[in-house]
Each structure stands twice: as structure tokens, then as C-alpha cells.
Amino acid sequence: MASNWVRNLAVSAAGAAGLAAAGSALAVPWNLQAPVTRIAADIHGLHEYVMILVTLIFIGVFGAMFYSVYAHRKDKGHKAAQFHESTTVEVLWTVIPLVILVVIAWPATKVVIAQKDTSQADLTIKVTGYQWKWGYDYVKGEGEGIRFFSTLTTPRDQIEGRAKKGANYLLEVDNELVVPVNKKVRILATGADVIHAWWVPAFGAKQDAIPGFIRDIHFKAEKTGTFRGQCTELCGKDHGYMPIVVRVVSQDEYTKWVGEHKDKKAAATEDPGKIVAAAESARK
């Protein structure tokens, strides 16, 4: 009898482990992407913190409701009570949520302030959204004067199903944005035609690119690697086909990359200083 029970337990444990293994083998991403910046990590933490709180509240409230559904049924012969108000209870469930909100808002405020602090950047890059590609201008810091466009390279055949889709389907470009690791990068976003939005999920950085205006965000990648995102503001026909790819490299590699781009620097026609000055005055 006892051995049967043990065997059953062992079989179900193995079954559960098998399911879990199958789940991880599928590798379906279901949570925020692994953070690469401090801000993204903070967002991650904040999200988990709030999710735990709201899940507890949800279980509490609907635990009560489902208990009622289970116990207070007419077909079980339960007679309806006739109470319909209680000032004490009503005050309590107004005040307690208020307190919970303060508990949530406090850490959220700190992250918002950190997100908005674009001061003392090591490198400033202007990002321009076009229908349907991105333009990058290195306007201040090492690499000043480098400028290029970044366009989707996924072939039409893959999109229309005539060829097998590659691993980075819709997330690959001709010219990646290259930045040094552990350096604070300030992004000045603007749009050339309509509103676009520049987003790299792993950086926790998203900014609408608005024609005629410059708005800034920042990120400081703490790991090297290639990170991918997509335009997140509907910008017309090919909104789904203008990805963002950022390659974070070591300082040495970055210096080398800048050297390779020296020729292109001469081609820059716009005075980058002006753009920075305009952004500075817009911030005041």
C-alpha cells in the first residue's frame, strides 16, 4: 500500500519534471527581456513587485467571491442575509488601497526620475525616424560626425513565404547602431515625416520620435552583445518593418569602429553642435 503511494508520487514527479522540461525546450519568451541596463533591471524589479502585490489582492478578493459562490448558494438552502452597508468596512477598503498605492508609487517614482535624468552623457546620438528606416547621427562624444541609415535587410522572399525565415526575421538591419559598453548614451529622438518610436526592450528605453521636436532618453548598457527592438508607434504601411539593432562593444572595439568611419565623417553636412544646443534649450 505504502509502496504504491510512493511509486505514484515518483511517477507524477517525473511527469511534472518532464512537462517542465518540455516547457523550457519550447523556450517561448513570456516575460520582459533580460535587462542589460540598470533602468531595465529596475523596471523588471518594479514589475515583479507590483505583480506580486496585485496577485495577492486578486487572490484575496476572488478567494472571498468564490467562497461565496461555493457556500452561499440558494440550491444548498442558504438564506440571504439582508445587510447592505457598513461604514467601518467601507472606510477600511478605501483607506487600505490608498496605502498600498503609496507603497507602489514610492519605488516607481525613483525609477521615473532615473529614466528622465539624461544629464552628463558620454555619447550623444540623434535618432531620426523615417518612413520606414532609422537614421543615426553621432553628434557629441567619441565618433562625432558619424552618420548613417539603418534599414531592414530581411529579404522579401522570407516575408512572403517563398524562403525559410531566418533566426532574426524582421530584426536585422544593414547598419547597426554601435555604442561602447558602460558608457551613458543620450538619444535625441525626432521624426522626419510622422511619429515613430525608438525602442530597445533590453535597455528599457523607448522614446517617440516626433517630427519637428527633439526628445531625449538615455541608456547605459552593462553588457556587450547585439540587442534588437522594433518601431512601436504606428507610422504607416511598413511600421512593422523598421527594426532597431544596437551592437554594444568594448571601448577598444568602439574606438576601432570609429576609426573605420572617419571617411564618412567628412560627408556630414549638418552642424551637430546646433542640434545639441537646441535640445539643451528645449530641456530648460
Next chain:
Amino acid sequence: MSAVVDSHGHEHHHDHHGGYGGIMRWITTTNHKDIGTLYLWFSFIMFMVGGAMAMVIRLELFEPGLQWVNPDFFNQMTTMHGLIMVFGAIMPAFVGFANWLIPMQIGAPDMAFARMNNWSFWILPFAASLLVISFFVPGGAPGVGWTLYAPLTVQMGVGMDLTIFAVHLLGMSSIMGSINIITTILNLRAPGMTLMRMPLFCWTWLITAYLLVAAMPVLAGAVTMTLTDRHFGTSFFNAAGGGDPVLYQHIFWFFGHPEVYIIALPAFGVISQVIPAFSRKPLFGYASMVYATSAIAILSFIVWAHHMYTVGMPVTGQLFFMYATTLIAVPTGVKVFNWVATMWKGALSFETPMLFAIGFLFLFTLGGMTGLVLSLAAVDIQLHDTYYVVAHFHYVMAIGAVFAGFAGIYFWLPKWTGRMYDETLGKWHFWLSTIFINLTFFVQHFSGLAGMPRRVPDYPLMFETWNKLSSIGAFGFGLSQLLFLYIVLKALKRGEKAKDKQWEGADSLEWTHLPTPVPYHTFETQPVLK
């Protein structure tokens, strides 16, 4: 309340359909019940049209790559799906409920402005036609999203102008309907029916009507500025001419956030009638329900920019809108707690309306919780314009408001038509809808968290599993609504005769004072309530 039955109208109701028969009866009608019926059928047709568009969207998103439609048409589908569902399906459905119920619940013979009532309805088919015609003009319907953001709107063809005129008409219809509702509630209540004795459905509609009168002109202004930017050389939203594209978003969302509650509050009203009836217990905290509804309405006007956390507002702006938005959780929480407390220690039974009400309570609150997550500006930066947002607002609208609508239809159909629906099929409708709609939208939280942007016709391979599941759910939910149509038609045709007071716990005037089916004219002599 006494159980005196007003039989006056009943004796004559067959010859009281006005001067016309056939189609002219419906075109010329000034009867609040006829107009309520027109609104409800119109809304159901629009629900099917908007739903068909959702099917096209989910079909294209079933797998990565472009299979069925081109990106332009895909954008037109998402735009029109949103506009038709919000303005054509959900809003008219609740105006239909208001027309049917408000006069009967406050003991009035009809709406205050009966002819204007006819006019407010008959504008709608013209507005809907403009939206549909826009597909057939050069350039097709606008592919800009239901929010109609500038300056993308400037690039669109004639379809954009038709849409703008449709929005004008829809706004006029809503404002006229609201004036009617406010006037009716404030002036036509039966003696003894004080404001604080009104059924909560009337309260939520009174407050909703004020929101509509305040918010719809703002939307009309925004789209008119878009129209003049497109054709008459103005630059409201064009930086090159001294305007600002973000100004459009501020104006739009100053309308758009109250709009969220314009959709939600009448749903709250329906739920506040259904839950007490099947709990056989009075609504818990009636007064606090009224105050909470008012608080939500007031707060709804100072939170609009939480839809715009990524436009680059100053830090003080981000913080103000974050704090104001989280505050909405307090009155909304009060409402949820009150509903649960109403059920607590009641004598519950679970007919179809109650199932949908419980489904509403559970799933709307789930959508509210993700709303709290999104209210935090820091987190929203990551989730803005991803499928997480799509999941969130479909939980509160496509599940919240729509389930409340189903609850209301099953609850009042016996009263209105004198015929019962098939309870077994009703329960099937509930369970199929619940399972499939959750399959559709729950998984979208995951694709959103993982980084899938909304409004894209094609997506990277890592999102494929979630999209497949979501599409299967959507097809299932769509098909389940054909069952709903069958249930209603079957009830109309050969449903069992319903009782005067079909639901044991229902206590508003339409149940206690009127026969079933309700006569064509009711309360020609107002009841006196002690």
C-alpha cells in the same frame, strides 16, 4: 415598493404602434422601447462587422510573414475594428439599454425628448455607412489606428475625411442621446423616486451622459483640426507651421480617457442590477457606489496623459499623471469590493445573466490590475504600444463591457419580449465565450511583455506560439457569438412565456410594477412610490 401592476397600456398595446406599420414604424418611431430595440440591433450588427475585421487581423497574425492581406489593408482593419467596436457596437448597446430601461426604472412614460431620440438613433446608420464607404474610395479606409494620430492622418486619402465626418455624426448622436438621458432622469422621475432611490443603472447613466456631453465635443474639435490641417492649410499639428503633433494626442486623450469610463460606467450599472438580483440581497454600499462612480468620472478628466508616457513629458508630468492614474484604483476597488460584499452571504443562483456578471467581475478586475501595472510610468515605458496594452484594454472592454452587455440582454430579454431564452444554450454561450476570449487575450500579456509591438501585420519568430493561440481563441470567440444570435432568435420565435417577475431577486420598477412583456406604453400615469 408595492406590486401594483400598471395594466393600462397593456389592454391597448396592439394598436399603439403609432401611425405606421412595417418599416415606417421603425423610421418614424418616437417610442423609447422601439428606439432601444433599434440601438441594440444596430449595435449587434456592428459587433459582427467589427468582429469580422478582428478575424481578418487574427488570420493574418496566425503565423509570421504576410499571407492574406497587405500591410496597408491590415492597418485599415485595425483602425476600423477599433472605431466600429467603440462607437458602433459598445456605446450604442448601452444607449439601447438606457432607452429601454431608464423610463421604466424611474416611472416615466418615455424619454424627455421623444423626437430627438428618434434623430439620435437614425444618425448612426449614416455614420456607419460613411465608415464602410471609406473602404471603397481611392486610398481606402484610413490606416492610422482608431486614435487617428496626427500627422499620419495627413497622408491618408479621402477615406480619412469620411471617417472624420463619421466621427462628427457619432458625436452629435451621443450628445443628443445624453441630453435626453440627463433631462429624463432629472425631470421625469415618479413622485417618491428620489435620486438616491434610483436603481444604480440610472445613476451610472446619468454620470456617463455628463461625461459624453463634456468629452465628445473635444473629439469633434480634434478631428476638425485634423480636417483643416489636411485641406485648408492650417498647422495645428504640424511643427513646420508652428503646431505640435503631440497637441493632437493631448486633445484626443482628453476625450479618450473619459471615453473609457463612458464605456465602463453603464456596464457597472448593469452589473449592479444583476448581482443583487441573483444574490437575493440588496446591493451593498449603494451610496458609496454612487460616490465611487462620480469620483471615477471626475478623475477620468485628469489622467489623460498616461496614454502618452513615451512622448517625452517632463518628469513632473510623468509623476503627476502616474499618481492621478493610480488613484482611480481606489473608487474602482470600492465598486469591486461592494459587488463581492453583495454576493457575500446571499442566496446565490447561477442563471446565465449571473454567470456573465461574475465573469465580468473576475475578468474586468484582472484588466484593472494590468491597468495598475500600466499606470506606473516607469513600467509603461517598457509596455507602451505592445500587446500587453492590447490585452489590458480588451480585458476591460472586449470582456468587461461586452460581458456586461450579455448579462443585461439575458437579464432583461424576458421582460422586454415576454419570452425566455434557452438556459442551457445560454450557459454554453457563457462558457464558450469565456474560454475562447481568455485564450485570445491572456496570452497577449506574454507576447507584450516579451516585446511584440501592436499594430504590426507581421512579427519576429519568437512570438509565433502566442499568436497562434490567440488566433485560435479569437476564431472560437467569433463563432460563439453566432450561438448568441441563435439563442436570441430562438427565444423571440418560440421561447417559453416569461413571468412578470422572472427573477426572484429583481426589485426595480420594471419588474415590480409592469407586466411581462412590457406594454408598448408604460407609466402613462406615473406610479407614486412610498
